[in-house]
Amino acid sequence: MELYDLTIHELKDKLASREISVNELLDSFYKRIGGVEEKVKAYVTLTEKEARESAKELKAEFKGKLAGIPLAIKDNLSTEGIKTTCSSRILENYVPPYDATVVSRLKEAGAITLGKTNMDEFAMGSSTENSGFFPTRNPWDLERAPGGSSGGSAAAVAAGEAAGALGSDTGGSIRQPAAFCGVVGLKPTYGLVSRYGLVAFASSLDQIGPITKDVEDAAILLNVIAGHDPMDSTSVKMEIPDYTRFLKEDVQGMKIGLPREYFSMDFAAEVKESVLAGVQRLEEAGAKVEEVNLPSADYALAAYYIIAPAEASSNLARYDGVRYGYRSKKAHDVKEMFTNTRNEGFGDEVKRRIMLGTYALSSGYYDAFYLKAQKVRTMIKEDFDRLFYEYDLLISPTTPTTAFKIGEMTDPLEMYQADIFTVPVNIAGIPAISIPCGFDSNNLPIGLQIMGPHFGEGKIIQAAYTLEQILEIKDRRPELEVSV
Amino acid sequence: MINKKDVEYIANLANLKIDEDDKELFTRQLDDILNYVEKLNELDTEGVVPTAYTVPMKNVLREDRVGLSIPREKALANAPDKKDGQFRVPRIISE
Structure with a gap:
């Protein structure tokens, strides 16, 4: 295996024992990027010059939880002095004057940014085809989409173009591309990770999280990014556990629910089989599995397509060509x-969602759409609360x-x-x-989703780690032809 | 549920302009989506309290103290047009 194939924890060990140097590691990743990026197109901006600078600075004091680890950052996370485009023409040349809190936390821990990854414009989409620049391709099959909106981050990790990555998840934008690309994607509890410096899409739903090659890496990254931040008033003040303590192979007595409403939907048979086989392995390992009811789940998508566009229409009002970003040359007056x-x-999808949100919030429709959706949201939340009173975790396909x-x-x-x-x-x-649980007949990865109660990341990590150890598929990588 | 006129009206509210050729497509797509979200009406939400944020939180207050801020030059660095340390926009009030 090449260095770029290794996990963050494996690389940490090699760096700590001085078996490899940070520059050798950067060489390996940038060589890999040079070989496959033309096909995958995971990155919007590569930051090799800055990465080499960071490596130099590291040499003096080689410490920090992620010292020397090369990561990819989704291009909606603000990076001081480095373009942050949200894969939108309107922000094509925007250079943030400050770092997002997660970015400064990664820097403090010694991580090195390889580049900024492609996404659906403003994180609106599920395929990265809505990027204002170019689509990213799935490393498992270049004809296919990597999922989205964090498709660049997931593809970069799967293709060995980054040791790990950060993404953001508003309706599945970390987990869905992770499933499509055969990697691990974790969406933390709302409020666990600061959103300061994350370009806002739907503020009550957005959350930043890791995309990694295995569950251990997800725990390591979560340890660095989780925690209270006074710059985000929705970030929660609480004691953050060491998530790596939950990396143990043990689901003995854990109660797991399978929502009937999910499994009775019409979806790919191979996905269903693979997820249920994974559940069975957990049962054999000592978990208690039962079917459960989540009656309001069927309405979540409808509520989402009111709430998210409504918040987006408000958040995206700031792009007016005055303070930053693109300004049209064709203008005689301000309007x-x-x-x-x-x-x-x-782009079109962004316009569609702004229009949808504007409509839902407009005079005469507010109660019928927005308020109604917020009430349904209460019902969905209460349905989950009720289940987590009795069950530790819920499992579904991703x-x-x-x-x-x-x-x-x-x-x-x-x-949608x-x-x-x-x-x-x-x-x-x-x-x-979302963790990989198998492959379909086209050799495409299948994702299994484990859900937990608010701030239940520890238990989720424990169950995910256990299943990952049992399945032994985490070292499978896509075969990519390297161009010279 | 939604017609071309509505689309024009909403576009204006949102400071967007939909090209004439796309209006029909946008109308149809938005109509499809709105018809889909109609299913929310199958649920009886009488007496349900709406949720804006899912993690319970009280008012977040802090001391009113002067802190660091972004210097003017840095804040203006991304401006498409600027003059005398300020953002410049096309004329608002006509002569």
């Missing part, structure tokens, strides 16, 4: 400048299908269905992980 700037700067082909999904509503299993988690604010 025309606003309109032309937004019209030329935003996605209804494996990776679809680029260009295959032409209807927005059809594309890709998030049917992931959206309820954001609506309820709970944490969930």
Whole structure:
């Protein structure tokens, strides 16, 4: 195995024992990027110069939980002095004057940023095809989408173009691409990780989390990014446990629920079989598994497509060509400048969602749509609360299908269905992980989702780690032809 | 549920302009989505308290103290147009 194939914890060991140097590690990753990036197109911006500088600075004091670990950062996370585009034309040349809190935490821990990854524009999408620049391709099959919106981050990790990555998840944007690319993706509880410096999409749903090669790496990254931040008023003040303490192979007596409403939906048979086989392995390992009812789950996607666009329409009002970003040349007065700037700067999906949100919040429709959705949100949250009173965790597929082909999904509503299993988690604010549980007949990875109660990341990590050890598929990597 | 006129009206509210060729497609797509979210009406939400944030939190207060802020030059660095340390925009009030 090459260095770029290794996990964060393996690389940490090699760096700590001085078996390898940080520069050798960067050489390995940038060589790999040089060989496969033309095909995968995971990155919007590569930051090799800055990465080499950081490596130099590290030499003096080689400490920190992630000292020398090369990571990829989704391009909606603000990086001081480095372009942060949200894969949108409207922010194509935007250079943030400050770092997102997660980015400064990674820096403090000694991590090195390899580059900024491609995404669906403003994180709106499930395939990374909505990027304002170019689509990213799935390393397992270049004809297929990597999922989205954190498709660049997931593809980079799967292709060995980064040791790990950060993504953001508003309705499944970490877990769905992780499932499509055969890697691990964790969406933490709302409020566990500071959103300061994350370019806002839907503020009551957005959460930052790790995308990694295994569960141990996810715990290591979560340890660094979790914790209270006075710059984010929704970040929760609480004692953060050491998540690596939950990396033990033990599900003895754990009570796991399988929501009937999820499994009775019409979705790919191979996905269902593989997820249920994974559940069975946990049962054999001592977990108690039962079918449970989550009656409101079926309504989560509908509530999401009111709440998320409503918040987005408000959050994206700031892109007006005045303070930063693109400004249309065609403008005689201010109103025309606003309109032309937004019209030329935003892609179709972003426009659709702004329109949808504006409609849902407009006079006469607020109660019927937005208030109604917020009430349904209460019902969904209470349904989950009730289940977690009795069960430790819930398990479902992460996605209804494996990776679809680029260009295959032409209807927005059809594309939204890709998030049917992931959206309820954001609506309820709970944490969930996606881990690979098998492969379909096209050799495409299948993701299994483990959901837990608020701040139940520890138990999720424990169950995910246990299953990962049993399944022994985490070292499988896509075969990519390297261009010289 | 939604027609071309509505689409034009909403676009104006959102400072967007939908090209004439796309109006029909946008209308159909938005109509599809709105028809889908209609299913929320199957649920009886009488007496249910709406949830804005899922993690219970009281008002978050802090001491009113002067802290660090982004210097003016840095805040202006991304401006598409600036003059005399300020953002510049096209004329608002006509002569």
